Amino acid sequence: MKHTLFAGTAALALLSAGAALAADGILVGHIADITGATSAVGKPYGQGIADAMNYINAHGGVAGKKIIFETVDYAYEVPRAMAAYKKLTGSEKATAIQGWGTGDTEALVSSVAKDEIPYFSASYSGHLTDPQGKTSVKGAPYNFFYGPSYSDACRGLVQWAHEDWKKKGGTGKPKFVHMGDNHPYPNAPKMACGAYAKELGFEVGNEIQYSLKPGDFKAQCLSLKESGAHYAYLGNTSGSTISLLKSCETVGVTTQFLANIWGTDEGSLKATGDAADKLVWVVGASTWSDDTPGMKLVREISKVSDASGNEPRPVHYIRAICSVYYMKEAMEMAAQSGPITGPAIKKAMETHAKDWVPAGLEGVCLPSTWTADDHRGTTTVKVYQASTKGGTIGMKQVYTADIPRRKEWLGW
Numbered sequence: 285m286k287h288t289l290f291a292g293t294a295a296l297a298l299l300s301a302g303a304a305l306a307a308d309g310i311l312v313g314h315i316a317d318i319t320g321a322t323s324a325v326g327k328p329y330g331q332g333i334a335d336a337m338n339y340i341n342a343h344g345g346v347a348g349k350k351i352i353f354e355t356v357d358y359a360y361e362v363p364r365a366m367a368a369y370k371k372l373t374g375s376e377k378a379t380a381i382q383g384w385g386t387g388d389t390e391a392l393v394s395s396v397a398k399d400e401i402p403y404f405s406a407s408y409s410g411h412l413t414d415p416q417g418k419t420s421v422k423g424a425p426y427n428f429f430y431g432p433s434y435s436d437a438c439r440g441l442v443q444w445a446h447e448d449w450k451k452k453g454g455t456g457k458p459k460f461v462h463m464g465d466n467h468p469y470p471n472a473p474k475m476a477c478g479a480y481a482k483e484l485g486f487e488v489g490n491e492i493q494y495s496l497k498p499g500d501f502k503a504q505c506l507s508l509k510e511s512g513a514h515y516a517y518l519g520n521t522s523g524s525t526i527s528l529l530k531s532c533e534t535v536g537v538t539t540q541f542l543a544n545i546w547g548t549d550e551g552s553l554k555a556t557g558d559a560a561d562k563l564v565w566v567v568g569a570s571t572w573s574d575d576t577p578g579m580k581l582v583r584e585i586s587k588v589s590d591a592s593g594n595e596p597r598p599v600h601y602i603r604a605i606c607s608v609y610y611m612k613e614a615m616e617m618a619a620q621s622g623p624i625t626g627p628a629i630k631k632a633m634e635t636h637a638k639d640w641v642p643a644g645l646e647g648v649c650l651p652s653t654w655t656a657d658d659h660r661g662t663t664t665v666k667v668y669q670a671s672t673k674g675g676t677i678g679m680k681q682v683y684t685a686d687i688p689r690r691k692e693w694l695g696w
Contacts, residue, residue: 309345309352310615310624312337313372313381315388320360321496322469324523325546325600326384329406330355332597332604333382335588342588346612347619353382362388373399380404380611380629386469389427396426400626402614402633404428404607408545409472410435413659414695415634424695426626428633428654430607431568432665432687434469434544435696438477438517440665440685441542444564445515446484447683448540459512461489463504463528464519465496473544476696477517489513496520498527505532508539518543522552526560533559540564549598553670553677563670564682569603569648571679572596576647606649609642658694663687 314333317326337351345351356371358364365388372378378401383389386407393412396403403426405412410433417423432440442460449458460481464470478488489511494504505528508516516539518525525547532539543565550572553560570576573596582602587593610633617636618628639651652661667683 309350310380311372311376311378312351312353312611313368313378313383314353314355315358315365315368315381315383316355317360317384318355318357320358322360322385322521322523322546324552325521325549325598326360326406328549328598329384329600329604331589332585332601333608335585335601336605336608337382338588339585340608340612346615347624349624358384358388360385362391366391369395373401377401379624379626380615382607382611383407386472387467390468393422393424393427397424400426400630402426402428402611402626402629404430404611406604406607407469407472408432408434408437409468410476410693410696411472412695415659416657418657418694419692420695424659426630428610428659428661430610430649430652430661431545431603432566432662433660434473435476435693436660436663436687437545437566437665438473438542439480439687440566440667440683441517441564442477442481442484442486442515443665443685443687444667444683445540445542446486449514454514457485457487458514459489460486460515460517461508461511461513462491462517462519463494463508464491464517465524466493467496470496470519470544473517473519476693486515492516494520494524494528496524498523501528501531502535504528505535505537508532509535509537513539515540515542518547520544521546522548526552526556529556529559529563545603546600548670549600550596550677550679551598553672553679556672557675558673560670561672563672565668565670567599567666567668567679567681568650569599569606571599572602574647578641578645578648581644582648602648606642606645609645609649610640610652613640613642658689660689660694663689 316330356368380402383405389405389407412427414420415425545566614632617632634656650662665685669682671678
């Protein structure tokens with residue numbers, strides 16, 4: 285099925301016609317990775333963002349205004365994201381931005397704060413959750429994301445591993461290692477998660493680095509095997525995970541792997557085959573096969589780029605819809621008391637009723653709460669486990685972690 289990716293119908297007109305058209309709609313920047321190192325998950329996520337905004341436009345827009353957007357593929361290169369941001373804040377100031385990676389999002393924290401532009405990222409770095417800089421080097425007052433932070437998600441995986449160790453009758457200290465590229469995204473939870481693993485009684489071994497780009501990782505797998513680690517956190521995206529798991533199967537690694545929220549999905553489990561069996565990872569919303577009330581709206585949105593409605597969407601696509609709909613409802617709240625501006629959207633995000641789920645997405649998006657001093661929308665971590673032996677792909681939820689909102693963990 286051919287998908288029409290990222291068509292905001294008025295976007296090209298806007299960019300050429302200037303401020304006059306901006307007054308007719310709400311300009312939302314969309315910075316995505318469609319061709320870069322994280323594109324295996326960036327493309328379906330970006331498709332979900334675009335489909336959701338186009339669906340909203342086709343059903344009345346936001347407070348009677350269309351969302352105007354053009355997707356910029358920055359190929360996971362921070363300088364290109366910075367250039368896109370500069371363009372979006374030039375003659376046509378974006379009201380909000382749907383962004384992507386950790387490196388670029390963290391690099392833009394001060395800029396979006398100064399420009400008062402709510403930045404809804406697909407980076408779930410814990411560094412973005414401290415709006416007032418109470419526990420961080422600097423605050424991130426205009427940064428928001430949907431889902432548990434990378435740090436809390438990793439803590440949830442470690443909690444599951446702790447329970448798994450006890451169920452298996454393990455004795456002594458289980459050993460935990462962090463694996464991933466030397467990059468802001470896989471590094472984001474490393475210190476926080478390692479500290480929590482130690483708190484639970486794990487021995488934390490030396491980290492093992494492997495590239496975000498797919499490759500032959502037998503050397504890293506041999507290092508893992510020699511480390512004697514019982515549990516290994518995988519910090520990269522799905523393309524890299526496929527290679528890592530296959531390489532480790534080849535050299536006989538028996539470590540239990542724990543993948544982050546971008547570390548796998550339905551398609552990559554199929555591509556990995558037996559090597560992904562028993563992989564444990566984080567899922568942040570309903571899956572395509574779930575029968576929750578809000579999946580009706582998700583399936584309607586999906587038809588924007590798949591008229592047949594038969595194309596199964598990966599978990600990343602569905603989380604993207606949640607991100608857009610939180611932004612949409614915040615814009616609608618802002619419109620009730622005046623113009624839809626960045627500060628008004630921020631205020632709406634931080635003052636909405638507790639345990640917020642966008643209308644129509646009940647059972648899909650995790651109930652979330654943002655406040656003026658805490659941008660950890662949710663600390664609930666849904667842990668899934670894969671079954672892939674013999675060509676049959678299965679995934680089921682095996683654990684739910686409710687990570688406490690410790691003050692010292694804000695922004696970490």
